Amino acid sequence: MTRLRVSADIGGTFTDIVLLDGEGRLRTKKVSSTVGDYATAIVQGLAEALAEGGLDAGAVEEVLHATTVASNAILEQKGARTGLITTRGFRDVLEIRTLRMPRLYDLAWEKPPALVERRLRHEVTERIAVDGTVRVPLDEAEVEAAVKALLAEGVQAIAVCLIHAYANPAHEKRVGEIVRALAPEVTLCLSHEVLPERKEYERTSTTVINAYVRPIFEQYLARLTAELGKGGVSAPVLIMQSNGGLMGAAEATERPVHAVESGPAAGVIGARALARQAGLPRVISFDMGGTTAKAGVIEAYEVSRASEYAVGAGIMVGSRLLTGAGYLLKVPAIDLAEVGAGGGSIIRVDAGGALQVGPESAGAHPGPVCYGRGNMQPTVTDANLVLGYLNPHALVGGALAVDAAKARAALEERVAKPLGLPVEQAAWGAHAIAASNMIRAIKAVTSERGRDPRSFALVAFGGNGPLFAAGMAASLGMRRIIVPPSAGVFSAVGLLCSDVEVHLTRTWRRPTQGLDAGALQAACAMLEAEARARLAADGFPPERQDITRSAQLRYQGQSFELTVPVPAEGDVATRLEEAFGAEHERTYGHRAGAGEPVEVVALQVLGRGVPERPRMPERLMAGTEGPPQPPRAAYFGAAAGWIETPVLRRSDFAALRPGPCIIEEYDATCLVPPGARAVLDAFGNIVIEL
Structure with a gap:
């Protein structure tokens, strides 16, 4: 029986499923994310992929998963009802935070509400000094009263964070024993177990977030495992951590705080594997999907990691100064800069008559106008359709029908007419603004960190990354773009490259x-x-x-x-x-x-x-290519205008070919603009030279 490794990556618009057999053959499946229950898309997508390949569910030996369940619980304020027990005098640490303001002169800015409301935060008498010595003994009667009060409020989780517990956890351990005795059914998180480090706000925030999302994460993983089992998949489930490593499901349910940003991390790990394979020590990973675009740096074949990051901070441009907007987690994570720009980003003309793109997104439902699901606001995908870059009939290998006429009409009515521009110029402007927004993310992880982007190669992936990569690279003075096989599901491929x-x-x-x-x-x-x-x-x-x-x-x-x-x-x-x-x-x-x-x-x-055998083969073999497509007119700005552009397949680049040309694949579309040229390397990557 052919042994299979499976990865699943949940995105804001699509859920990507990848199957890899022992010979390096990839089978991929893109399905719309099921926002109400993310497990449904994974289970259904995997079942369809197995059926299409004539494969047995019993052949799956491991399931690797990057999930947005924890981050969505925080962003949507839908985590467990959580209480906090802390040292007397530290009740308002979650409110005071670090006094950092992301907008220094914006008097209207308000910090996000604490995940634990004030009446669910209880103080107890105790004090441990910074050197671990006990200054004030723990008042156990106050602890019992606090626990009973929280139970009366119906809390599902309790976080405990006492001052200097990282230096001496004795008091926290005793509080934990009391909580377990009085409320064994309640989720309990102790700060010295979650984050045994100094900095009171960071430790409290991280512990609270762990408690806040843990019941949700436990339920999700239990449901996912059960549904996979019903489908005949009994393999262990491994979860991608925010730091780029994998952890078992049991560890993930104990410390879900390490999996809050698991999705973006997988793509960078895949880019690192590609860099090692191709002998490129300095690369920038660029991942553009339906909702966001993310950039990370790999130097000397190693990823850059941050010791802390914030969730719900809006646009994460990677600045070390503009902090304080979101919920802080002091856990290691791959150092990424993120902007709200994706295929679903909404294009609009603001009150001042300026063209704006994102960060609002049409998401998976209803999606862009061209999907025909009721949205009337044009998106980046609609603009790319008008420009001729995307297939005017269907995407995702024909599985997703699109209506180019609807996209053009919406863009003309809501953007071109108000600006007094031809529709193709309005679409080109939106495309250029989206690109400039994403260039900010690349600069945030390079020039703002003392790195010159011109000395890096750009690894572009995601459903929209290869479409924008060449234009962005040209603006930054970069000369080489790498587009890997199965670029549109490359984050899921990156999961397959990861280690525990x-x-x-x-x-x-x-x-x-x-x-x-x-x-x-x-x-x-x-x-x-x-x-x-x-x-x-x-x-x-x-x-x-x-x-x-x-x-x-x-x-x-x-x-x-x-x-x-x-x-x-x-x-x-x-x-x-x-x-x-x-x-x-x-x-x-x-x-x-x-x-x-x-x-x-x-x-x-x-x-x-260290795995017993290499987790990835020397060369990946992507699925079968679609039939040849006729050339179509594509617009490349006012100077070049409309150009009849060949539509090619990846295999057509065995020899060097000049641009302009469009490469259509099941999961992504790649654009080689005029003046550039592209060729396949020894590993099946498209290499674009500017």
Whole structure:
């Protein structure tokens, strides 16, 4: 029986299913996301993909999943009713936050409401000092009263975050015992288990979010596993973490906070695998789907990770200064910049007569005007249809019929006429504005971080990424674009490239001057032992465990830290200072003098489960290509105008071909503009040179 690995990636518009057999053959399926119950689209899409390939559900050996369930629960304020127990005097930490404002001069801006309303936040008498010593004993009677009051309010989850519990969790453990005794059915999250780090707001926010989404996540995974089982799929389900690693379903239900941004992470991991395969040490991943566009950086074949991020912050342009808008999670995540630009982004003329694109989206339902589902507001997909870039009859291999006349009429009525422009110029303007919005995301992870985008190759994927990539690259001075096989479902392909990983962090604050290297290595060893234990529980023996140690450092008094590797030998303090100085100069453009004090803030360990055999074959073989298509007129701006453009298949690029041309595939459309040229490389990627 052919063994299969399956991945499923939920997007705002489509859910992507990918099946990979042992010989490297990919079978893909795009279905509309079922917003009310995301599991339905996965189960139905997988059943259809198996049936179309004549494959047995029993052949599936693992299901890899990137999900938006946790992030949607936060964004839609539909998580569990949650209570908070905290140290007396810290009841309003969730309200005070860090006093950071994303809009400094906007008096109308309001911070989002706390996930735990004030009457569900209870204080208890206790106090532990920063060094872990007990200053004030825990008042257990107050804890019992707080728990009973929260139960009377009907809470489904309780978060516990006591001051300095990361230094000594004794009081938090006792509170946990009391909660479990009085309310064993309630979800309980203790901050020293979720995030044993300093910074009171960050620790409280992360613990509360974990409690807030955990009941929802548990129910979702239980339903997904049960429905897959009904369909004959009994394989284990692994969940993509925000940091780019996989974790088992049991771990995911305990700590769903690590899976809040799991979807965007998968595409970057796929781009890293492609970069290693093609020998490209510096690439930018660009993922544009139906709702958002995301950019990430891979350098020296490694992804860039952030130590914290915010959910619900609107447009995530990656700025280190404009923070404070969303709900903060201090957990490692792939460092991404995101903008509200996708195929479903709505095009409109604002009150001042200016053309605007997004961030509002038509989503999966009703979708763009051309879908014929009742939406009357033109979108980016409608504009691309008018420009001739997309198939005027159907998308997704013919499964999704489109009405080009409706798209043109909506764009003319709502955009072209108010602007006094021909409809193709209005569509071109919308296309250009969408591209400029997405260029902001690429700049946020490159030039704003001290990287020159011209020295990178652009890996473009998602349903719309290959359509915009060449124009964006030209504006940025980039010369090479890589479009992988099955580009439209590449985030799901990226899941298949991922490994099981454990990311652990502990606060360990010491100046590097006079640093005790033995104490540092001992603290790392404790983290390493925990990581090895978790990997062993996931079925990885010691010989198939890979451990990496790192530390977060900063100049004394700084607000932000940078992460550097922990050297295994030599003068540890000097080597840490030098690595930190080099990273500071690369990121911020300068470094302090030799005498500036540097301090270690936290230690980190990354444990990776090494698979018995490579998770990806040397070359992916995508599904069968569709029939040849006739050429069609495409519009390339006022200077070039309408050009009769050939519509080709990926296999037509065995030899170098000049633009303009359009490559139509089941899951994506790729545009090679005039002046560019494209060819297939040895791995089946389309390489566009500008």
